Amino acid sequence: MIKSLLIANRGEIACRIIRTARAMGVRTVAVYADADAKALHVRMADDAVHIGQSPAAESYLVGERIIAAAKQTGAEAIHPGYGFLSENAAFAQAVIDAGLVWVGPKPASINAMGLKDAAKALMAEAGVPVTPGYMGEDQSDERLKAEADAIGYPVLIKAVAGGGGKGMRKVDAEGDFLSSLESCRREARASFGNDVVLIEKFILSPRHIEVQVFGDSQGNVVHLFERDCSLQRRHQKVIEEAPAPGMNEATREAICAAAVKAAQAVNYEGAGTIEFIADASEGLRADRTWFMEMNTRLQVEHPVTEEITGVDLVEWQLRVASGEPIPLRQEELSIDGHAMEVRLYAEDPASGFLPSTGRLDRLAFGDATRIETGVEEGGQVSPFYDPMIAKVVCHGEDREAAIDALIDSLADTEVWPVRTNAGFLVRALDAEDFRKADLDTSFIERHGDDLIPSGEADDAIWSVAAQIAAGDDQDELVGFRLNAPARHAVWLSHRGEGRLIDLAEAEAIAFEDDGDLLSAVDTTATAYADGDRVVVFSDGVGYAFDTAVRGSGQGSAADGAIFAPMPGKVIAVDVAEGDSVAEGQRLLVLEAMKMEHAMTAPFAGTVKSLTVAAGQQVEVESLLVEIEPDEG
Incomplete structure (x- = not known):
């Protein structure tokens, strides 16, 4: 058995691998870039080595530094996790050539499945x-269009070296083919240095079904049943579950057998996933399910398979890499209940899913079967890497129980000031069509804005914020009304709107004290005070309120108040207080996640106040500038 292991990755997958290795008595070594110097995976490991600057191209993607770190620390083996170098056959071979154990498939297997056209040809054989599609060597515009015409629209153009949704275009009509082809090639060249494409028939009611396979060096291959990863946004998986809803035993047996056959065709060792596309217009059927591609690594969604089978796939990886056979035979594997996983991302659905970075002043997860994370409260969401905060996994006796548990967990999740997609996930899980398993890969696109919380607080949320803001000093928060008795009140402002909240009315909502947090029973909300700000969480969404004691109900200017849509840095300020501005005129520029966002005037007017300067870091919903509208 391997005695020491270097994990050539970061974040939650590095933490996940370290956890299993530690349970097996295997010494672990982490690697880290500048941005991860204080990261959780670095502290969890027995040893850690700095490998470069924050951009992945200068650290986590530099194979020579990772191998050198393994040599330096005496690690026997390297586990690549997923992403980064996990499917890089040249790196795998370099690890082996260095006399180290590669925890993954043979380089030849990675190469065999690395290009989509070659992999499909191998699978067909x-x-x-x-x-159905075209994977030929003739890449002329004329030949590709002729093949698409023959297949029949809609078709999908796919880069053979693609991944992550890049180098992929759906074409609905013959007249759009050539422009889509040009766009797809351009993106493929930029992303992969390879503009060769294939053409596939586009499936109108597609379900994304994948089968977990596992092989060993003795030639044994087993499957661990299927997962459904149909809920996607821009070709990125959002919700994953196992087993696939609506799967009958005959279809399961057929596609799992096909997956085993695919793994055997490349002499596969270790964990891998065979991905299928299914036409679900008439339910899941073996004769309407086709091979799409193989991922020659551990998948992000592997926990749902572990939850229904009771298997630790990382333990199996380490044992098989050490030369041991697969621990269980096919007949010893079975499905227990239903498991579901969501990817909690640092992004703001209400702002077009803009990325959200910065310090995690508040990070608390609801109850779940399993939380896989690489960050903690007080840590940072870095702009350099994938913005996933955590994978939230729930297991139940059936699908409905798993959905309910996951909704409850996400509804109790608290993340601030970084924004997340938790509220979006709650709505997706609770959608009637999702509960009925009426789903395909266009589910999110089809339901659109119904899944996106507005971010606007309702009256109940205002009441919760008022209770928190009042705290223990409610007797001192007394406002006055002409010819009326005194009342207890607190002033709050939220996204430019100001309200004087009567605490007697707000007390209609019942609370349970929980230290510095209060739970609002009727609204399933929690909240906490953060200096002069109160943050209320409800159904996974955070609502920020600024607090002050006022004697009247006058609020701040709503329409002319420009707030930061995300944490970031002000890189340019174009106006000064007192300046006249035209509607749409640029006021300042905010930079976040290496993207620039121009803040513009909502109408013609005068700059009433300017609260920031160039070079200043700001938090989400910080007031940046106020515009007073021109009269008339």
């Missing part, structure tokens, strides 16, 4: 059903 092995008798695995593949999607």
